[in-house]
Amino acid sequence: MTFFTISALKEQAGEQALAAVIACELQSRSQRQTKAGKPYLVLTFADATGSFNLNAWSDAPLFEAAQGMPDGTVVRLDSEWTQNQYGLNAANISWERLTGEDLEAFYAGDAATAEKQRHDWDTILTLLASVKDPRLSALAKHFIDDLGAKFRRAAAARKNHHARRGGLTEHVAQMMRTADLVCSAYPYLNRDLLLVGVLFHDCGKLWENQYPEKGFAQGYTLHGEMLGHIPLGIELVNKLWRDVAESPVAKGWLPLEPPTETVRLHLLHLIASHHGEYQFGSPTLPRTPEAIALHYIDNLDAKLEMMKDAYSQAGELADGIYEKQFPLPANLVAPLPAFEEPPLIAKPASDDQLF
Known part of the structure; x- marks a missing residue:
């Protein structure tokens, strides 16, 4: 099976939902509370190219499943992904543990x-x-x-x-x-x-x-x-x-x-x-x-x-202007492309060259 890497997912996910499957390892989890006092989990997943955090809300199936996953568990996550200034979000997510050849391919890395x-x-x-x-x-x-x-x-x-x-x-x-x-x-x-x-x-x-x-x-x-x-x-x-x-x-x-x-x-x-x-x-x-x-x-x-990472992940606020990414100090502006010599234009043949 072909999976997105985490870095590729960050590069391609934006405001519009992106259907993608990734393979990743559960690095850690921490339990937090919403302002209303409801518990939720912050799950950190990683692969060879990077890591990301994913919130598992108490009323979502992933919340209960993640509590039974030991750190180091490798899973396939199939979801509709979006991304904003706070990171990746997943909707309609499904998961399963990787085994066999898929697991060995994951450990081999990108x-x-x-x-x-x-x-x-x-x-x-x-x-x-x-x-x-x-x-x-x-x-x-x-x-x-x-x-x-x-x-x-x-x-x-x-x-x-x-x-x-x-x-x-x-x-x-x-x-x-x-x-x-x-x-x-x-x-x-x-x-x-x-x-x-x-x-x-x-x-x-x-x-x-x-x-x-x-x-x-x-x-x-x-x-x-x-x-x-x-x-x-x-x-x-x-x-x-x-x-x-x-x-x-x-x-x-x-x-x-x-x-x-x-x-x-x-x-x-x-x-x-x-x-x-x-x-x-x-x-x-x-x-x-x-x-x-x-x-x-x-x-x-x-x-x-x-x-480099910020350009690939930040949302575009206007043409060529990208939202600030921590810890960089300000919104980013698209870099100036390198100068390229214009292509040579062949001169039309003179009358003497036609015969």
């Missing part, structure tokens, strides 16, 4: 998303192979060897941008491409430090925004909730650094310049400061050129990803 993430992973490995500083190179290799599989399952966020299995790989790969180009424009930047800083800036999200080995439901961990990804990232890098410093590969590091301890401190600073402001969770402010560059590269990729 082919286009999987191919993009494979390409992004190759980008990360290629750019890391170009790092010349042996300390940073060894640290990155140790991380990839030990935690690469976990890294490739993690999301970059719980919502707003790259909030899907493998989203962290997409986010880091695009940031690395940008960082590489920025270093070409600003050659005084320490390229090795910036590239490895991009790799590690969100490494705490391996615990804060992690997925199981099979499935698309993003879970919660005590470490992620109680510490957050910045302290976790600092702790992880310190642990990996000690591992590498005690290994045979570190025997020749003592005479290297800049000193090894200074390199470690600058890398930790990139992780600690990448949110840019105290109010956004950074325990310190960016204090080096690489820290400033990393902060803005991170913010740029997140904002452009949000805008």
Whole structure:
């Protein structure tokens, strides 16, 4: 059976009802109350491309059925879908659990998303192979060897941008491409430090925004909730650094310049400061050129990803004007298309050319 992906459903659903079938995994549910005091459930469903919330009202059959579904249940939802500024809505919905080949096909994920993430992973490995500083190179290799599989399952966020299995790989790969180009424009930047800083800036999200080995439901961990990804990232890098410093590969590091301890401190600073402001969770402010560059590269990729999603999901208020999507600051305007050369018009043949 062919299913819509969640991202495709968000792109195509609008004010007019769209009849579509999707396959998705129940990620979580929470019980709420209406203003009249009636209970309802907020169900979060996910697949390889993203997630969405669906309200199950107390007088609807889905309310009772969802109470008996454990988290991680994979279902087929057949409905007439609409979408407004608050998200997707479903009318005349029916459902059934997926089994057999349909279930295995669901777990295999969306082919286009999987191919993009494979390409992004190759980008990360290629750019890391170009790092010349042996300390940073060894640290990155140790991380990839030990935690690469976990890294490739993690999301970059719980919502707003790259909030899907493998989203962290997409986010880091695009940031690395940008960082590489920025270093070409600003050659005084320490390229090795910036590239490895991009790799590690969100490494705490391996615990804060992690997925199981099979499935698309993003879970919660005590470490992620109680510490957050910045302290976790600092702790992880310190642990990996000690591992590498005690290994045979570190025997020749003592005479290297800049000193090894200074390199470690600058890398930790990139992780600690990448949110840019105290109010956004950074325990310190960016204090080096690489820290400033990393902060803005991170913010740029997140904002452009949000805008891409917003254009595909927002309702059109007027010709070329789209309704505001949280957390972007204002209504969106359709971007200006790239200039295209006009087609060449063949000149009519002269009388001399007719014979």
